[in-house]
Amino acid sequence: MSEAVVSTLAIGMIGGAIRVGTPYLFVSLGECITEKGGRVNLGLEGILVMGAMSGYALSYLSGSPWIGLLCAAAMGLCMGLLHGLICSLPRVNDIAFGIGLMLLGTGLAFFLGKGFIQPQAPQLPALSLGSFIADPRWRSALSINALFPIGVLLSLLLHWGLRSTRPGLALRLVGDHEGTARALGYPVATVRIIATAVGGAFAGVGGAYLSLCYPGSWSEGLSSGQGIMAVALVIFARWRPLGCLAAAMLFGAAGALGPALQSIGISSGYHLFNAAPYALTLAIMIASCRPRQTLGGTPGELSLTR
Amino acid sequence: MSRALALEVIAAGKSFGAFRALDEVSLRVKPGSVHALLGENGAGKSTLVKGLIGYQSLDQGQVMVDGREVEIAHPRAAQKLGIGMVYQHFTVAPGLSVAENLLLATGKLPLHIRWGRVRAELSAFMDGAPFKLALDAPVSGLSAGEKQKLEILKQLYLQQRLLILDEPTSVLTVQEADEVLGLLRDMAHRGEISVLMITHKFGEVLAYADEVTVLRRGRLVAQAPVAEATHDKLARWIMGEPEAGESAEALLDDAATRRLPRAPGSREARLEVDRLSVLDDRGLPRVHEVSLAVHGGELVGLAGIAGNGQRELIEALSGQRSVLGGAIRVDGLPYAATRAQMRERRVFSLPEEPLYRGCVGKLSVAENIALRNFDQAPIRRLGGLVSYRAIRAQAQARIAAFKVRPPLPQRAMASLSGGNVQRAVLARELSEPVNVLIAANPVFGLDFRAVADIHARLLAARNAGAAVLVASDDLDELLQLADRLLVIRNGRIVYEVDAASADRAVIGGHMAAGH
Numbered sequence: 001m002s003e004a005v006v007s008t009l010a011i012g013m014i015g016g017a018i019r020v021g022t023p024y025l026f027v028s029l030g031e032c033i034t035e036k037g038g039r040v041n042l043g044l045e046g047i048l049v050m051g052a053m054s055g056y057a058l059s060y061l062s063g064s065p066w067i068g069l070l071c072a073a074a075m076g077l078c079m080g081l082l083h084g085l086i087c088s089l090p091r092v093n094d095i096a097f098g099i100g101l102m103l104l105g106t107g108l109a110f111f112l113g114k115g116f117i118q119p120q121a122p123q124l125p126a127l128s129l130g131s132f133i134a135d136p137r138w139r140s141a142l143s144i145n146a147l148f149p150i151g152v153l154l155s156l157l158l159h160w161g162l163r164s165t166r167p168g169l170a171l172r173l174v175g176d177h178e179g180t181a182r183a184l185g186y187p188v189a190t191v192r193i194i195a196t197a198v199g200g201a202f203a204g205v206g207g208a209y210l211s212l213c214y215p216g217s218w219s220e221g222l223s224s225g226q227g228i229m230a231v232a233l234v235i236f237a238r239w240r241p242l243g244c245l246a247a248a249m250l251f252g253a254a255g256a257l258g259p260a261l262q263s264i265g266i267s268s269g270y271h272l273f274n275a276a277p278y279a280l281t282l283a284i285m286i287a288s289c290r291p292r293q294t295l296g297g298t299p300g301e302l303s304l305t306r
Numbered sequence: 307m308s309r310a311l312a313l314e315v316i317a318a319g320k321s322f323g324a325f326r327a328l329d330e331v332s333l334r335v336k337p338g339s340v341h342a343l344l345g346e347n348g349a350g351k352s353t354l355v356k357g358l359i360g361y362q363s364l365d366q367g368q369v370m371v372d373g374r375e376v377e378i379a380h381p382r383a384a385q386k387l388g389i390g391m392v393y394q395h396f397t398v399a400p401g402l403s404v405a406e407n408l409l410l411a412t413g414k415l416p417l418h419i420r421w422g423r424v425r426a427e428l429s430a431f432m433d434g435a436p437f438k439l440a441l442d443a444p445v446s447g448l449s450a451g452e453k454q455k456l457e458i459l460k461q462l463y464l465q466q467r468l469l470i471l472d473e474p475t476s477v478l479t480v481q482e483a484d485e486v487l488g489l490l491r492d493m494a495h496r497g498e499i500s501v502l503m504i505t506h507k508f509g510e511v512l513a514y515a516d517e518v519t520v521l522r523r524g525r526l527v528a529q530a531p532v533a534e535a536t537h538d539k540l541a542r543w544i545m546g547e548p549e550a551g552e553s554a555e556a557l558l559d560d561a562a563t564r565r566l567p568r569a570p571g572s573r574e575a576r577l578e579v580d581r582l583s584v585l586d587d588r589g590l591p592r593v594h595e596v597s598l599a600v601h602g603g604e605l606v607g608l609a610g611i612a613g614n615g616q617r618e619l620i621e622a623l624s625g626q627r628s629v630l631g632g633a634i635r636v637d638g639l640p641y642a643a644t645r646a647q648m649r650e651r652r653v654f655s656l657p658e659e660p661l662y663r664g665c666v667g668k669l670s671v672a673e674n675i676a677l678r679n680f681d682q683a684p685i686r687r688l689g690g691l692v693s694y695r696a697i698r699a700q701a702q703a704r705i706a707a708f709k710v711r712p713p714l715p716q717r718a719m720a721s722l723s724g725g726n727v728q729r730a731v732l733a734r735e736l737s738e739p740v741n742v743l744i745a746a747n748p749v750f751g752l753d754f755r756a757v758a759d760i761h762a763r764l765l766a767a768r769n770a771g772a773a774v775l776v777a778s779d780d781l782d783e784l785l786q787l788a789d790r791l792l793v794i795r796n797g798r799i800v801y802e803v804d805a806a807s808a809d810r811a812v813i814g815g816h817m818a819a820g821h
Contacts, residue, residue: 166415169402173410176401183361183397184413185382300401 005264008137012263015141016256017249018148019214023048023206025151025248027230028237029158030202032244034080035234036162037195038175038301039087042098044203045227046105047079051207053113056218060121065212069124069147072208073201079105080200084193094303102227116218124212145213147205151245154202158241171195175299203227225278232281236288239299254280310337310500311371311388311467313358318367320353325712327353328364329524335468335517340494340501342515342532346544346753348711348723350524351504355470358502359384359391385413390466392457392474400446404439404456411460431463436489451482458486471503473751475510487514506753508540522546545755575599575638576773577623577653577742582632584618592618594797595632600742600773605764607788607805608777611817615797616777617658620746623775624655626663636742649678652741656748658777660731667720671710672701674719675734704733709759725756732763740772747778761787781813793817 027044034041041047051072059068083101087094127149130142162168174181174191181188206226211218233251237243258273313335320328328350335341345351357364360378368375371387378384384391398407405428409415428441437455439448448456454474461469469490475483491514493499505511511518511532518535520528520543528543577600586592593615600606610616621627623634625643634641636651647653657663665674676685676697685696701715710722710729719727728748735743745764749757764787768774778784784791791808793801793816801816803809 164419164421166417166419169406169410169415169419172402172406173399176399177397180397180399180407180410183381183391183393184410185380185385298401300399 008264009260011137011141012260013253013256016260017253018144019252020255021248021252022145022148022151023209023226024230024233024251025155025245026206026209027203027227028233028244028248029155029241030199031230031234032237032239032241033202034196034199035302036175036239036299037171037192038178038299039094039192039196040098040231040303041080041083041196041199042095042228042231043079043083043101043105044230045223045225046102047076047200047203048207048227049109049223050079050105051076051204052211052222053109053116053218055208056121056211057113057116059212060116060119063122065122065124068121068212069205069208072204076200076202076204077197080197081193083200084196088189088193110220113218121212123216147209147213155241155245162241175301178301229277229281232285236284251277251280309467310494310497312337312373313468313500313502314370315358316368316370318354318357318364320357320365325714326524331521331526333519333529335500335502337500338494338497339516340491340503340514342511342518343502343504343521344511344518344540344544345521346755348726349521351521352472352723355391355472355504359389359470382413385464388467390461390464390469392461392469392471396453396457398445398453398456402445403441404443404445405441407445407456408460408463411464435459435462455486466499468500468502471501473504473506475507483510508537511540512537520544574602576602576636577775578635579623580633580635582619582622582634583630584622584627585630586618591630592797593622596799598792598799600775602773603768603771604789605768605774605776605787607784607791608775608794609781609784609791609813609817610794612779614795616794617746619794620744620777623744624657626657652739654735654740654743656731656735656745658746658750661720661727664731665719665727668718670716671705671719671722671730672697672715674730675701675704678734704737708733725752728752728756728760732760736763736767740767740770743767743772743774745774745776748776749783781810785810
């Protein structure tokens with residue numbers, strides 16, 4: 001294999017990691033916040049698809065992709081709030097309701113989004129970080145959407161905030177030991193509801209990225225399970241925001257494997273390579289599975305791990 | 307002026323359904339004193355203090371703090387009044403560090419936590435504190451004693467004026483307990499705090515408390531300065547008038563006299579362990595090629611300092627942990643601790659921390675009692691259906707036989723006190739003829755009536771011909787019960803002796819050698 005081919009592949013993977021990884025980043029940060037509070041929201045897949053649909057629709061109707069983005073975040077916030085509120089009722093299981101929310105979200109998005117499959121909505125702008133580089137491959141790889149740096153900033157902010165702010169510490173306490181939180185008078189249910197709502201907003205933004213950046217249109221096959229994979233990704237990241245960033249990039253690169261190979265002329269097995277993120281999910285689950293010990297950093301109240 | 311708080315409770319009451327957990331109980335904690343609250347498990351001590359710190363409101367009664375009537379509706383209100391609770395089950399977040407736990411306890415966090423300044427403040431506090439812990443240590447890595455100290459440090463950091471301690475020494479070594487209680491008593495006598503202490507241990511009451519209040523079945527039975535109390539008086543208050551056919555002394559004497567010598571010739575080995583190796587939670591070998599045998603009608607004690615492999619060995623024998631190598635035989639046949647084998651060969655077990663290792667806390671007492679036989683007639687009916695009527699009937703009979711309180715089969719197991727959880731597990735394990743019984747720390751943290759009761763049951767099983775293996779961290783318990791003693795150290799049996807010729811000091815030496 002010649003040097004040019006290898007570099008094309010590498011650049012394609014890097015660009016792809018950012019392009020494909022950004023929605024993973026937002027959804028996993030959202031799930032990270034939710035799970036730090038001790039709940040699992042499997043409904044993020046549904047929120048993601050609803051965010052994609054509503055963001056696209058509002059961008060098309062209003063003419064501004066930023067209004068679309070806000071709408072997607074608000075949609076995510078509302079659906080997260082719904083999950084948070086309902087799971088605070090006695091005897092409601094967060095996993096079961098999450099699956100319900102996932103199906104509701106996708107179904108509702110397909111129903112409401114029928115009319116927006118054809119028209120082209122205005123897209124979120126890209127930042128050309130590589131404009132000074134002559135190599136067009138680098139230039140296209142470094143043409144980064146505005147949401148990626150925002151996501152990186154948010155993961156840094158979360159990393160700091162979980163340790164050094166009152167809400168961050170309260171969130172970790174509630175997720176780590178409910179009895180202690182109650183004894184100290186922290187409103188456990190309220191904290192979890194807020195965490196789930198904010199997590200939902202993050203997932204909504206992740207959805208808007210899908211429809212307003214990359215691939216950049218609304219269709220029913222848009223998500224392909226990113227919302228669910230984010231749950232695996234958060235476990236892989238050991239509930240650390242910076243870990244989420246790294247894991248999202250890794251998943252993004254795996255997702256870009258197929259297109260990158262195609263760009264150097266290997267198109268046989270394209271669909272097989274597109275399955276790389278899913279294979280990676282399974283591999284990570286197996287690798288991080290230790291039946292006899294619990295993982296470090298696991299929120300103690302999580303129903304997944306208890 | 308003294309900082310210590312004066313507390314008065316007048317005619318407190320609380321019911322759970324028809325069960326009267328607390329009935330017209332009044333008590334006074336004088337400022338700068340240590341007040342002991344004594345009673346059996348389920349006597350209402352926990353119910354009373356839960357009301358005082360706003361964790362679970364009282365149905366009736368008044369609470370006065372420094373002479374003023376107050377309402378304590380939630381833990382924050384108690385905290386504002388200067389009442390701090392040190393729980394028996396730890397209320398520290400294991401995933402957070404010592405510093406984070408201390409800071410969170412204050413409840414008045416700034417939006418942005420400046421860790422530099424907070425750490426300086428915490429270090430200064432730690433320098434003046436009665437006991438020290440590393441600020442950055444994750445709490446999950448602390449020992450039980452250190453967690454207990456953290457609980458107390460939390461309240462001291464909050465500058466609380468009344469500390470309520472719920473069995474503060476149940477997880478501490480004797481030295482740690484003396485250290486902690488001594489320091490708290492000195493603080494109280496300097497007028498810095500008042501202490502209300504729930505305990506089972508008479509020695510602690512007599513050594514560290516100024517006054518004592520005794521509850522029995524939700525009612526106040528005695529209140530006196532400790533100077534006027536004696537060991538016997540306390541025992542009589544706790545037990546009340548002897549019930550028909552039993553009294554504390556009788557129960558204890560009974561337990562002692564029931565230790566009949568084994569009939570010669572009945573020495574067939576019921577439980578045999580042959581070069582058994584077991585891994586611990588981290589995947590490291592913890593039990594190394596241990597061999598032992600327990601015979602019918604024999605109670606063998608497994609002594610050792612906690613963490614020397616006895617937990618893993620017992621778990622392997624009870625089927626709670628897989629075996630790395632070696633063999634277990636029951637009645638001479640290979641034994642893999644499957645449900646069918648347990649049933650067929652009548653192998654039963656009393657795991658330590660029974661609520662977590664031997665029960666499903668959220669299921670009812672009745673369901674927990676039926677865990678061994680819900681898949682058999684008469685509970686299992688035609689077509690694999692389960693008869694709840696049979697489950698309840700079985701539970702009612704066994705609850706009565708084993709004196710589980712409250713006697714309500716439908717209560718969730720987790721809502722019972724420690725002694726009653728253990729009684730319920732005994733009711734499940736010992737109601738049928740027993741061939742082999744494996745027990746670990748069977749009386750850990752229990753009051754003395756429950757201890758006497760459970761010891762009597764273990765000996766009764768032995769006298770009925772069962773092979774009984776008891777592992778305990780308490781050597782005195784084993785010396786009292788066992789026919790033969792084994793000492794485990796670093797996962798190996800290092801010493802074996804007949805109880806008749808056992809010497810406490812020699813055994814202690816074998817337990818500790820190399821430490």
